[in-house]
Amino acid sequence: MQNTKLEVKNLQISFSHEGSQVNAVRDVSFTLGQEKLAIVGESGSGKSTVGRSLLKLHPKNATVEAEKLLFGDIDLLNASEKTMRDIRGRRISMIMQDPKYSLNPVMKVGDQIAEAYLAHYKVSKKIAQEKALIMLEKVQIRDPKRVYSLYPHEVSGGMGQRVMIAMMLIPEPEIIIADEPTSALDVSVQRQVLNLLDELISERNIGLIFISHDLDLVRNYCDRVLVMYAGRVVESIKASELENAQHPYTQGLLKAPPRIGDIRNRLPTLERDPSWLYN
Amino acid sequence: MNMINIEGLDLSFGTGANESKILHDVNIQIQAGESFGLVGESGSGKTTVLRCLAGQYNHWSGQLSVNGNRLLHKLDKKRCIDMQMVFQDPYGSLHPRHSIETALAEPLKIHKIDNRDERISAILKKVGLDDSFRYRSPHQLSGGQRQRVAIARALILEPKILLLDEPTSALDVSVQAEILNLLKDLKEKEGLTYLMVTHDLGVVTYLCDRIAVMQNGHIVETISSVNLANHGASEPYTRMLLDCCYHTETTQSSEALSA
Numbered sequence: 001m002q003n004t005k006l007e008v009k010n011l012q013i014s015f016s017h018e019g020s021q022v023n024a025v026r027d028v029s030f031t032l033g034q035e036k037l038a039i040v041g042e043s044g045s046g047k048s049t050v051g052r053s054l055l056k057l058h059p060k061n062a063t064v065e066a067e068k069l070l071f072g073d074i075d076l077l078n079a080s081e082k083t084m085r086d087i088r089g090r091r092i093s094m095i096m097q098d099p100k101y102s103l104n105p106v107m108k109v110g111d112q113i114a115e116a117y118l119a120h121y122k123v124s125k126k127i128a129q130e131k132a133l134i135m136l137e138k139v140q141i142r143d144p145k146r147v148y149s150l151y152p153h154e155v156s157g158g159m160g161q162r163v164m165i166a167m168m169l170i171p172e173p174e175i176i177i178a179d180e181p182t183s184a185l186d187v188s189v190q191r192q193v194l195n196l197l198d199e200l201i202s203e204r205n206i207g208l209i210f211i212s213h214d215l216d217l218v219r220n221y222c223d224r225v226l227v228m229y230a231g232r233v234v235e236s237i238k239a240s241e242l243e244n245a246q247h248p249y250t251q252g253l254l255k256a257p258p259r260i261g262d263i264r265n266r267l268p269t270l271e272r273d274p275s276w277l278y279n
Numbered sequence: 280m281n282m283i284n285i286e287g288l289d290l291s292f293g294t295g296a297n298e299s300k301i302l303h304d305v306n307i308q309i310q311a312g313e314s315f316g317l318v319g320e321s322g323s324g325k326t327t328v329l330r331c332l333a334g335q336y337n338h339w340s341g342q343l344s345v346n347g348n349r350l351l352h353k354l355d356k357k358r359c360i361d362m363q364m365v366f367q368d369p370y371g372s373l374h375p376r377h378s379i380e381t382a383l384a385e386p387l388k389i390h391k392i393d394n395r396d397e398r399i400s401a402i403l404k405k406v407g408l409d410d411s412f413r414y415r416s417p418h419q420l421s422g423g424q425r426q427r428v429a430i431a432r433a434l435i436l437e438p439k440i441l442l443l444d445e446p447t448s449a450l451d452v453s454v455q456a457e458i459l460n461l462l463k464d465l466k467e468k469e470g471l472t473y474l475m476v477t478h479d480l481g482v483v484t485y486l487c488d489r490i491a492v493m494q495n496g497h498i499v500e501t502i503s504s505v506n507l508a509n510h511g512a513s514e515p516y517t518r519m520l521l522d523c524c525y526h527t528e529t530t531q532s533s534e535a536l537s538a
Binding site for chain 1: 320321422451452453454455456457459460463478479480481482484485486507508509519520521523524
């Protein structure tokens with residue numbers, strides 16, 4: 001792992017609500033180089049919260065603290081809103097879960113891609129449109145001209161997710177945070193979208209943070225896996241060694257889903273040990 | 280005798296030039312006590328088959344019969360008693376402002392069944408929840424608990440058939456395991472017949488005995504779970520679906536083989 005793109009040390013995130021405080025993320029540390037890092041865990045484990053904190057997308061009632069939150073040599077923790085605006089989308093971008101909800105329903109998909117480029121580069125509309133068409137071709141859309149002028153409801157889920165990838169890649173970011181980018185898609189389309197994302201990020205030396213709850217998917221797709229439980233990282237492990245995961249929570253997650261040809265009569269469920277919260 | 284018999288089911292939407300045919304000559308026979316799975320991509324028509332059976336669409340043509348009774352286009356109460364449905368998203372399928380008790384009492388009220396109190400207690404126990412859940416609202420429950428309530432609501436009329444529309448796809452893997460175990464137990468205890476729609480081949484082979492693979496409104500292959508697991512699928516489309524699922528499992532072993 002050469003040249004560290006991102007360094008996070010002891011990240012703590014809490015939300016205050018009517019006087020009470022909820023600690024959503026505690027003591028999370030990791031570094032990201034030019035690699036594919038997965039953050040996995042159940043719903044509510046804080047994985048998306050970590051992703052969002054890197055772009056400071058949290059509402060006012062959130063408190064984000066960390067010993068270190070470095071992006072290159074920029075301290076994200078103390079960065080001004082202006083600096084953040086230059087980073088968001090331009091240098092770190094985020095692919096959301098569901099293209100149905102994340103695309104603007106009343107704007108042509110091509111214009112949405114061009115808009116992403118225009119927001120960060122001072123070019124004419126025409127050049128941005130040309131860029132968007134090239135980008136649509138890059139994400140393997142067969143007839144970019146036709147698709148450019150479609151509205152989100154006219155494209156399929158897989159195509160919508162490709163549009164979103166195009167939109168996130170067009171400003172040429174250094175890091176992409178993908179928050180469950182394929183969980184709204186069919187298995188067959190899922191694979192195409194992942195392969196595409198993989199090609200594009202290795203071509204452009206992008207670091208990827210892949211947020212998912214699917215350990216099976218992550219083990220073949222990513223290089224390294226952080227397993228989160230109740231806001232903490234319980235295990236950090238190379239994806240290829242996931243088989244030998246030590247933590248009972250990781251083992252439980254690995255055993256839970258039924259697989260084709262499964263002869264188990266009952267599926268093991270997770271026994272949550274309260275002591276997991278104290279290490 | 281077949282518990283569910285679907286013969287030559289056709290369905291289309293729109294008329295004239297805009298007519299688009301959704302289901303093409305679907306034939307499914309399911310025996311009493313059997314679990315049958317329908318798999319395929321989104322848009323292949325698998326949920327539509329369930330909706331025809333459940334009476335949510337009534338302009339189909341063909342022959343449907345359930346428990347020996349020929350289904351009419353109009354929904355009747357008898358059909359509801361025989362057959363209940365569990366939906367995909369437990370966040371959307373429970374009324375947010377009705378307590379669990381109200382949600383469970385509603386089918387009983389509709390069908391004028393008495394002893395509601397005892398029935399609700401019994402059904403909650405059956406799905407692994409205790410009586411304290413009665414007075415809670417859906418927002419106070421986790422996703423897995425909500426899905427248990429949805430299953431309880433379907434079972435409270437003591438149906439013979441459960442139509443399951445992706446019952447676990449909105450849940451985490453750990454919670455999915457709990458719900459699948461529950462469904463398996465209930466089936467053994469109550470002798471239920473399941474017709475389940477899913478796109479997860481792991482889930483379908485775990486719970487179902489036989490599987491029909493759908494593509495563009497056609498059934499392309501009907502195959503037993505055992506056969507599917509032993510690479511007995513003959514249709515290229517089924518193999519493609521298997522490949523997509525297997526890539527997580529077998530890429531490592533196939534790499535090892537080629538190395």
